[in-house]
Amino acid sequence: SSCQGSVPQALVAFFSSTDFEDAIRNAISIGGDSDTIAAIAGSLAEAHYGIPEDLREAAMQRLDAPLQEIVTAFEAAFPA
Structure with a gap:
C-alpha cells in the first residue's frame, strides 16, 4: 500500500x-x-x-478499561 x-x-x-x-x-x-x-x-x-453517539457507545463497549481511559482523556483534551 x-x-x-x-x-x-x-x-x-x-x-x-x-x-x-x-x-x-x-x-x-x-x-x-x-x-x-x-x-x-x-x-x-x-x-x-461527528460520531453518532450510538456508534461511539458500541465502540467504547468493545474497548478494555485502559483504552477507554485513553479515549476519554483524548476527548477531554480535544473536545468536539
Missing part, C-alpha cells in the same frame, strides 16, 4: 458521503487496503459530521 493508493480513495469516500457511517461504508466498499482507507475517511468524517 502507498499513500497514492489510499489517500485519494479515502477522499472520494468522504466527499461522496452524507454522514459518518456513510463515509465508513463508502471506504470499505472501495476494497483494497480498506482498513487504512476507512481510517482516513473516518477521521475526516468525524471532524466534519
Whole structure:
C-alpha cells in the first residue's frame, strides 16, 4: 500500500458521503487496503459530521478499561 493508493480513495469516500457511517461504508466498499482507507475517511468524517453517539457507545463497549481511559482523556483534551 502507498499513500497514492489510499489517500485519494479515502477522499472520494468522504466527499461522496452524507454522514459518518456513510463515509465508513463508502471506504470499505472501495476494497483494497480498506482498513487504512476507512481510517482516513473516518477521521475526516468525524471532524466534519461527528460520531453518532450510538456508534461511539458500541465502540467504547468493545474497548478494555485502559483504552477507554485513553479515549476519554483524548476527548477531554480535544473536545468536539
